[in-house]
Each structure stands twice: as structure tokens, then as C-alpha cells.
Amino acid sequence: MSDYSTPVRRPTIVDVARVAGVSTAVVSYTLNGRRGVSAATRERVLRAADQLGWRPATAARSLRSGPAAAALVVVHDQPFGTRAAFPLDLVTGALQTIGPDTLTLAVHVAGSTAEAAQLMDRWWTERRYAAFVVTGIRADDERLAALRSLPAPAVVVGTAPDGAPATWQHVVLDDDDAFEQVGDFLAELGHRRVAMVAGSERLVSPARRAAALEVALARRGIGLRTVAGDGPGRAAAALRPLLAAGDRPTAVVTDDDATAGLVLDVARRLGLGVPWDLSVVAGTDSPACYLTTPSLTAVPYPVEELGRATGRALRAALGAGPDWRGTGSGPGGEQHPRAVEPPSGTVAVGRLVVRGSTAPPPGG
Amino acid sequence: MSDYSTPVRRPTIVDVARVAGVSTAVVSYTLNGRRGVSAATRERVLRAADQLGWRPATAARSLRSGPAAAALVVVHDQPFGTRAAFPLDLVTGALQTIGPDTLTLAVHVAGSTAEAAQLMDRWWTERRYAAFVVTGIRADDERLAALRSLPAPAVVVGTAPDGAPATWQHVVLDDDDAFEQVGDFLAELGHRRVAMVAGSERLVSPARRAAALEVALARRGIGLRTVAGDGPGRAAAALRPLLAAGDRPTAVVTDDDATAGLVLDVARRLGLGVPWDLSVVAGTDSPACYLTTPSLTAVPYPVEELGRATGRALRAALGAGPDWRGTGSGPGGEQHPRAVEPPSGTVAVGRLVVRGSTAPPPGG
């Protein structure tokens, strides 16, 4: 016990049962909203529990019923970029679709995919979490291998892993639609020379996005030049020669908002006016995008919506197992019959947000 | 249980005991590194546990010994700013001083201090966590009140709460030193008119920092104008008239990096050259500070170091209680005698990082 100074012994169902004048079984039934308890008894138990300030001990419940918690394991190794808030926003959204009575979602931080994999393996073996959520999947991500071998229910956010076990769900943004929109938009403005500053090469998702843009532009007969954008240093180094060249692109698309800001900066230093000499599109919208000069045309990035979908996927992933019970809630908690969840899927991104950084090409 | 498809029954100490040919008590003793087990037996048990891939079930252990986990409860309601990564960096640092065998640190997200308070109350009552870590304390923060009434061991990061219970620890940055440095630096450059764009008024810490700067400047006979900086919109609105006025400040200090970027932007729009017409100092250094044009002179922000101190404080907070045991580890885990922890304290910020955004005042 973690009792201090005054060892406040917190009430147990035995106390509740005594106060209500019933057995512990009835208390358990009542508090878990199962039928077979008379209204009068139910009332007394609920009142007793409420009066005593009773809450179920997590450990005791987990011991029999398994953990009612899932973990989002974040690989935190790139301090740069405003996307750092991503996990927090994602969880905010997820909490909107999973009631705290059903499941709690904790965030854990690892310094590498290997460390993350090891942690998940450990926590799964310790029966600490019933499922895991992973994002920002890299090429050869050790987390996926670990999850596969456990095997634990999982939600993969941002990528659709191939050959996923039945207990996995995935939630992705509709990048195809998003970059189709970007391609169409730039083509219609008259741009013929377009470049993309790709995001981190280690990440899987940016590659998909770049491919989507390439396809969309190809349909219009426009080619796409891609330059490395992994980290601000490399991006800047690649950007300078690109924009200084005579056949420089008239439009640059980035994978994320931070890199788009960098493009603005490099353009300014080279004396290129945005949007007159160069159009810039950020592949990821964020508050930073409307604070720049000029403000950035950007692909919406509905992280909270992604989070809500993640919450649903999590329930589905757990619901897929025959044994998991997320029932049971506090005093007065109702029993919500868990509906059959639709499989996880694709989250729409909405319409491209056109701001001040895009215009027809010079002389266009 | 959260078993799926193949209900893999994970091994328990009973299995380990059987394989090793001893009782469960001996297994428990061995795995917790207690003395009184013969070397030979110990060896057999360890081998058996290792061979079976045994790990202690969190729930079972917690049921008797109390939770071996703490939670950082983040209030996530301001999407703006690169400080969003703060909790993640903090945890990264904290994990360096708390071994995963001793304690795990989970991050949880709440939309408001009230919600955070409610969650902590709930989790404390459910015996889910043994301690809580809170940051970004606001005026009249409900989390503090909740923690006080529980009463739970806590680590307060960023502020030293007054009248804190004995089971609380706090970790703060040495803001006095930091802004003393800023004040001296600006004074020596020759600045006489200095303004500070304060951070969110709801937060406690920015107010302290502004006060520290004011004191440092006052010592040099220089006054400080403070303008509201809560959110980019307000900051921009306050900044424009300030910088357009005839008696405009020759140096502006901000609380955070994002606002400093905003100052750069407003100055550019007003045709003020930085640093020739205006010096800018960011109160919080970040990678974004050396990507701007010009790069920003900034106060170091050693978040990971803050995290390490937080980890130590957490151990101290838990060690203060007579009953908490963080012992017990995996197979082969050694028993580390827990040293008496020093009380929590102040983390040094280091030397002001001088970059391109500061210079003597015009005509100075």
C-alpha cells in the first residue's frame, strides 16, 4: 500500500456490503450493472458506495479480469517540429470515444523503436496493458515485430501495415485525397515545375504522401522532383541549390509545417517573393501555418478526429478478443452494452486550406 | 484475462516454483533479491524464471504492495507553441533517473485543470498510481487542491507551491539567474527601454519570470514594460502598437520561443530591422530559435535535466512514505538499496545563448 502519514484505509466492497447489509457478490453485481439485483437493493448498495466514496481497486479488478488499460507508446527522438504535440492531441481525441470507465489510455515515451518494442513486450508479459497504440511507424519498425510476436491487440495510426493480424486495427488519413487536391490545385494555378521536400525517410507515412502527390501530378502530366527533408539542416541544404537554380520549381510542397516555414525562410534569403515567385504548400496544417508571413496554404491535419477514430479502433481491437471485459464502472455507473464496432479505417482530411503562400507561377 | 485466439496462459510463480522444485515463497524471495536463499536454490529459481519467460503480473503485485507507477497529468488546452513537446522531453529525462524496474511513469492528458484534478482523485482512490507529477501550474490550479486533499505524494514541476505537504517535492528552473543574465546582458548592450511579452497569465511560472527580469533591470535603473502575450492573437495585437510607437522599446524579451518568432514577424512587417532597430530575446530556447532569421538569442531551457531532477524528486516523494516499496524486479534483477534522496530543488539553466537577434540599441 502507498499509505502515508495517516494510513487512510480506503473502503473495499466488504465495507460497502456491510453498510448496505448485503453480500459482496451483490455489491459486485450491482456496481457492474448486472441484472439480477432488485431495485431496492441496488439503490442501497449504490448509496452505500457513494457515501463511502468507494472506487474499485484497479489491481484487484485487473487480477481477475485483465487490465482495462491501453498504452500509446511514442518514439520520441526528434525534438524538432510542432508535430511534437501529436501524441497529446491524438489522446485528447481518443478519450472522446473511450469513456474513462471502460478503458484508460496512457502515453509512454521511448527513445527508439527498439526500446519501445522492449517496453511493450515487457508490459504485455506483466499484463499491464491489454492493447497498444503505435504511431509514426518507421521502415522496419521493431514495434510492429514485437506486437506481432506477443501477440497483442494493437492500433496502428498513420499507416496500414500489411499482413496485420486479426487483432490489429489501423487508422490512417486519406492522404490520397489530400495530395490529389494539392496536385489539382497547383496544376490549375498553372504550375508545371513542382518539388516536394519529403519528410523523414525513416518514417513510412511521408513516403506514401509523396507518392500520392506524384501520382496526382502525373495524371496532369506534371513531374515531381523530390528532395530530402529529414531534419531542418538537411532540408535547408537541399533547398538552397534547388531554389537558386535556373529551372527552379515554381511550387514547393512539404510534408510538415516546420519544413514549410523553413522553405519560406530560404526563399526570403534568396530574394524570392512568396507567393509571386514561389508557391508553398504545407503538407500538415497547424497553428504555426497562419502565423507565418505569408500564411501557409496547407493540407488539413485533423489529429483529434484521428484520435477519435483511434479510440473506436481500440475498442474494436479489444472487442475482437473473446475474453476482454471492459465492463464495470463506478457507483452509479450504467452498463453500456458495447455495440459491435466497425473496422478501423480512413479519416477524411477535408478541403485544402488556401492561404497566402500560393499563387499562379511567375509569368504564368 | 486478455487472451486471444490461442489463450496463452502466461507463467506464474507457481510454474517457476514447480520447475525449480521449490515453494512459491522461495521464488518470491529470490526474485525480489531478499537474503535467506541459498546460492544453489537462487540459481535454480533464476534459471527457471528465465527459461519460462516469467514476469511478475502487475496487478497481483500491486494488490499487495501498492502501485509501482506514477502519472504525469498534463493539461493540454493550448495547441500553440513548440513547448508542446515539453511533457515528452520531461518524461524522457525522468526515465533516466528512475529505472523501469522500480517505477513506471505514464503520461495522461486532461483538457482542463478541473478534469485533471478529477482524474487524479479517481486514480488515487482506485490505487492506480502511487504518486503524481504536475507541470504548468496555473493560478488557482485545481490539481494542487486535489493533490492536497487526497493526500498523494506529488512532484510539482516549474513552480514551488507554498504550504506544500511533506510528501510533495518540487523542481524548478533557476529563473532568477536566467533573467538576471538577460537583464545584465541587455543593460550592458546599452538598452534602456525594455519590454517583456509575458506568457499566459493563467500560468504561474511566466509571472515569476517576468518579475525576475523586472528586478534584474531595476537593479540597473531600467524599467520594464510588460504586455499581454497569452496566445498568438493577443500577443500580436499588443505588439503592433508597442513597436509602432515613438518611444518603442529597443529590446523585447518573451516568455517562450513561439512568441519570440511572432515578435520577429511583427517587426518585419513594421519595417524594423532585427537586431539593428530592435533586439529580441526568447525566454525559452528551442530548435526553432536557430532556424529563424535572424536566429534568436535565448535563455536555455534544459527540459531533460529538469526531467532527471523530476525523476529524483519522484523517488524522494515516494521514499518519504513509510510503506511504499519499489523493490522487486525481473529475473536476475538485483536489489538496489534505495539511497536517501536529497530534497528536490532548483535546476541551473546555464549561460544565455547569444545569437543574432540582439545588438546595441539604435544610436546606442
Next chain:
DNA sequence: TTGAAAGCGGTACCAT
């Protein structure tokens, strides 16, 4: 040094 057994706080089966 080792073993038997009583909890920890719920859940759920089996009687009544």
C-alpha cells in the same frame, strides 16, 4: 534455508 498458508480486493460460479 525452506514450506504452508493467510491475505490483498474484486469477480463469478454455484447454491439456495
Next chain:
DNA sequence: ATGGTACCGCTTTCAA
């Protein structure tokens, strides 16, 4: 509809 009670897996007396 309700009560008695055997678990869940581990820790920790208490004896031997």
C-alpha cells in the same frame, strides 16, 4: 434475488 466462496498471482508472516 441473494449469499457463500473459490479463485486471480504475488507477498509475507509464521513454523519447521
